[in-house]
Amino acid sequence: MEFVNPEGLRLDGRRAMEMRQLRAQIGAVSKADGSAVFEMGNTKVIAAVYGPREVQNRSQQMSDQALVRCEYSMANFSTGDRMRKPKGDRRSTELSLVIRQTMEACILTHLMPHSQIDIFVQVLQADGGTRSACINAATLALADAGIPMRDLVTSCSAGYLNNTSLLDLNYVEDSAGGPDVTVGILPTLDKVTLLQMDAKLPMDIFENVMQLAIEGCKAVANYIREVLQENTKQLEVRRGV
Amino acid sequence: MLQSKVFSKRTRGGKVQKTVREVYLRDDLPCGAPFCKVCDTSKARLSPSASSPILIVDTNVVLSQIDLLENPAMDNVVVLSVVRDEVKNRNIAVFKRIETLCYNSTRNFFVFYNTLHKDTFVHDVSGESPNDRNDRAIRVATQWYQNHLGGQTRVLLITNDRENKRKATEEGISAETIESYVKSLGQPNLLDLLVKPVSEDVEMEDADALRPSKRKVLYAEHKPMSEITSGLRCKIYHQGKLRVNRYNPFEAYVGSESIGDEIIIYGRTNMNRAFDGDVVAVELLPQDQWREEKFLSIADEGEEEEEEDVHLAPNSADDALRNTNPPNSADDKNSVPCRPAGCVIGIIKRNWHSYSGSLEPLPMPAASGSIAHALFVPKDRKISKIRIQTRQLENLLDQIIVVAVDSWDRQSRYPSGHYVRKIGEIGDRNVENQAVLMENDICDEPFSRQILNCLPPLPWSVSAEDLANPIRMDLRHLLVFSVDPPGCKDIDDALHCTTLPNGNFEVGVHIADVTNFVHPGTPLDDEASQRGTSVYLVERRIDMLPKPLTEDICSLRADVERLAFSVIWEMTPQAEIISTRYTKSIIKSCAALSYVEAQARMDDSRLVDPLTTDLRDMNTLAKIMRQRRIERGALTLASAEVKFQIDTETHDPLDIGMYQIREANQMVEEFMLAANVSVAEKILKHFPLCSLLRRHPTPTKEMLEPLLRTAAAIGLNLDVTSSKALADSLDRAVGDDPYFNKLIRILATRCMTQAVYFCSGDLSPPEFHHYGLASPLYTHFTSPIRRYADVIVHRLLAASLEINKLPQIFQDRTQLTSIAENLNYRHRNAQMASRASVELHTLIYFRKRPTDEEARIVKIRSNGFIVFVPKYGIEGPVYLTPRGEKGDGEWFVDEQQQQVKKMDGSVSYSVLQSVKIHMEVVEPQPNRPKLELSLI
């Protein structure tokens, strides 16, 4: 299968290092303390954050930090064929854990002892890179909820097909079975908080692919920062004095 | 960068599924014209002069007229991506050709990605078929070109679609059909390359109307695709690849998974226009029409003048006649149904490409210059004759030409095609060779400059760096020598053997370190991987690697220091391997012996120099190893290899004879086998999923059937339950004459398939078995100069020793599998080419020398038998009844005895019987020489 044509264009017309279009909207769930919809091309994810709030299960309460919980799910309609079991499968459990760990690493949990933070992420439309989109949406929702964080976490994936490193794989490219590297970074601290790949790649190529993914994360970070800045400004302006 | 979305519906697995895809439309795609003022012209490929028009080709033009497009007269062509994609979906072979055209720097072909350009992207319109949409896209792109280049040059849409052309003209686009464009170029020869469009079939049929007999419908209609798929699903039809019997073009087999057996298809009518290699849908005939066991006569369907040729004796079941006869288990003949027979009802995928051959001589030559119809006879007997039209008939008559197939309609007996190019005169050895190479898809182009740039500078010698390299062991002090056929220049293996103080032997196999020069990912490596193997023809060799590497840098010649990859064993005098070492090394061979020389040294008891002692030690070890191998069940197979003595001046064969195998050959072979096995074990241990191994499948009962039947006829009982049992019973099969055993072995060899390369991740360990060598693991390591498989194995071994990193392709199993498949394909083709070359030379040899010779009957037919001539390794039919006559009742076949008897019982010929025959080259038609065998 030809994923990159000789002109260097991918199936959807992007070049190798181009991302899909990013879109973000804050405040999609009015009930929640913080929420956001994040889109990377046709991948669309909604995230809602509740908390910090009273811990529901007393035994889980921690006296020195907040409890962070995360639930990931895919909407039944998110893929072409309707799924029967949208929740509780191994993939969802794994993704929930990944997102929770990634977000926990950046939340200043020690500032909110005896409380819990719930992050709900749901994929509304899946077209590859859901993992990254979920993390980006969760970051936005957390920032919207006014939960103190060390840094924003942003994520992006990159792959390697037809001997080319490709940024931000879509579903067709993702399902080609090539390596898919998902990276999450703390952009201002310049640290990697998430790195996943379930294939083998030679070291030099891997580094190349990972570097590309990091560039992607930085681009996402710039976008998210812009969105948040604009949002804060608007809120302040509207509130008036 | 603009963006828009496309919504498409796609069905998969019968379900309707909606898929949404994004398309990012671009504004940075160049138009490809060097004189364009707007676009980036750095990648422009079109002709720099604005005078010649820019041709935009439609899909149907590319698909049907690719031969024409390859002609340099067609130039300045824009291939739109919509066309490119459609071609890719419709015909991958044509796609590859158009791709090479587009990246050939001497041609001005440019791919314009209209589907991703913001101005030429077309949205789906409801109610419009994909075809119409693509046509519209082509028109939109053409329009864009016209506006974009704004009158600087002419933009011409070339389409053979009438509707498309009409719409284009309506929209103000200049459009022409390919015919009118080619005519406007004024080169009449180009017209021959032109494929007659289907629309013109009407005219052709009018011409045929003069011969009403031809008008009748000869073939059943192909079923529509929808019916075929539904039929396949409910198991009424069966899908498979059609393989035509090499010796009988009227018989074909379809290996069907749904039945688990091969379906036989008899006759042209049942084959229903299918070609060899086509994927077809087959319907089974009612069981009463399945042919009962019966010996087909040599020439079938009398009206056709098809006959068997004399040819080289086949070496394995792959190139031999398939077992045509149903199982003959004697006692319950009636209850066992014979092989299912069927007829083709539809063709799922065509395997048409171009074929080489010559025109059938016409009784009356057509007037020169005018269009003439002619019949083309392909060299490949599996392919039907092809009807072509030409304007240069008289030029082509005595030529070997290449013809491509275009169509085959129900009314015509033969498919119609068009002339592509000519190779040369019939009978000219070079031309015939060229045809052989082409037929077997062998590239003998000289290596490109790019590839030659990858070579180290000459003269090359071992550098100080190599000597200092810690991974490279200095073995120059050892007495290393090589044993090869005389005149061998590409010496890729050498040996040494020393006695250790403890009485054991150290035996080393040193293989040319090709991977030190051929690095993965270089053009040199890519080319070698494509070629797969060197090809040995009778009078020349087509190298896999460029000559400096093959004959100098890598070749382990005598008295020069060379880099090697060594396998070194410590062996007891009983030839038990105690330890194995693998290392890169530097060696200095002290002698490059030929087999004859080595044999002579060993036999000459007066010689006691170290080299000869080593040789004798090795020979002793080899004999033990060989014995042990045979005990394990390795088969000693035999093939009828022949050897030519070629006149150095004329390159004509002077003498021909069986290849003699000496002890020295067997000695070298034994150590090579051992090295290969050791390496196979090592690499599989390190890379269980991505090793390249070689396996030889155990032959099935049916495959051994003809051997058993023949053996039974002469009262020989062969046990085929295991390779060991077979080997033993072959050993026991000693007849009264010395050649008998060898003949049986030749017949046995013929029943087996060839060994194949495979990727270890694709099969489970029990399937790795090599039947012929009775070895659980085997690979090829010892000839990296002439086989690419060995190059891969060298890399694997180096990686397992942590000398090099494992190259990237090993990560990708599908890629490795496809490499293995290519190697098998190339390997087979190389063998076929060698055989064809030998056949060609045999013919040349006998042209001047009619000979009488002893021959053996190997197969019985109702009107004769097939004989094998051991001395020349050829096989061919001998007719008992004169050609053309059926000879009814005069001869009959006794199946049990495998005999053909005269009715009155006076004369009978049985299988394996020795007969005297006369061989002579006859020319029944001018320029069509063939070898004829007749009984004396």
Next chain:
Amino acid sequence: MRGLQVSLNQTQKIRLQRALQQLESLSSKVNVNASVTVADTIPVNFEDNILKGHGTVERDGELVATLCGVVERVNKLVYVRPLRSRYKPEIGDIIVGRVVEIVPKRWKLEINFSQDAVLMLSSMNLADGIQRRRTAVDELNMRSFFEENDVVCAEVRNFQHDGSLQLQARSQKYGKLEKGQLLTIPPYLVKRRKQHFHHMEQYGVDLVLGCNGFIWIGEHVEVRDTMSGDQVSNTEQQNTKSSTSTNYMDLEEQEQGYTPLETRQNICRIANSVRVLSSLGFNITVEVIMETVDLSGTMNLEVHEMLGSEFYVLVAEKEAERRCSSGKKKG
């Protein structure tokens, strides 16, 4: 950017946009540049011995925000005032909360804080108004004060060492809220003021703007002591008054159990005003609410029509106009 969850037609969109732009231009001079997002550096001069406040962290010698919000500087203190976040209590805040749980000697209230707030039985005035130790009988009768899901108004008393929050309700103005609606809005829209209890006389409605973003709109209740802190005599008076009146007030009480339709409509009208204002993200003060209610009155809008898109636009325009004029006054 946060979107409004009402569908607007084209003209309404443009009008809303214009109004919002106007708001933006008005406040552009104010400290807009002080807004930061997570991980932004806050420019400070460390030589001034600044104090790091909430929402900041020091990293590599720089002050970095951990929240999205507005940088505030009070003398040496530098902190980030978050906009959307949960309620950050301060002692003395008047809050409205909902009882979620009754545990021995205390009620637990959900007040949009990171934990549930605690209202001790001892921080309540007893029904008889006598200051005494709470007995086991009092504990058993806790439900006669507040049951689960009751809405309660109280004041932030102090923080415990473990970070939990204690409330007190030792005043007649605090206590259970009945016959009305509870609205929850983002707490940053409620400004701390002197007065959080409002009696809207013309509507007969009480409005409590809880600092935690819980807003109570209910039927006006007369028996409210405006004095903070209670005096025994006062309660006694009331007690005698109520005890004498109970005999003949039975009927009246029954009547009081039922809120007149008009009052209920007014409650809804005010509640909808708050909803509109909060979803537009405007500051919520009693004045603005009143203006909005008046606006709906002058437009002759039914209560339900207030949540229509047109009213949103009108409110936005009105707000722009208001701020414009107030800005001019200042200027």
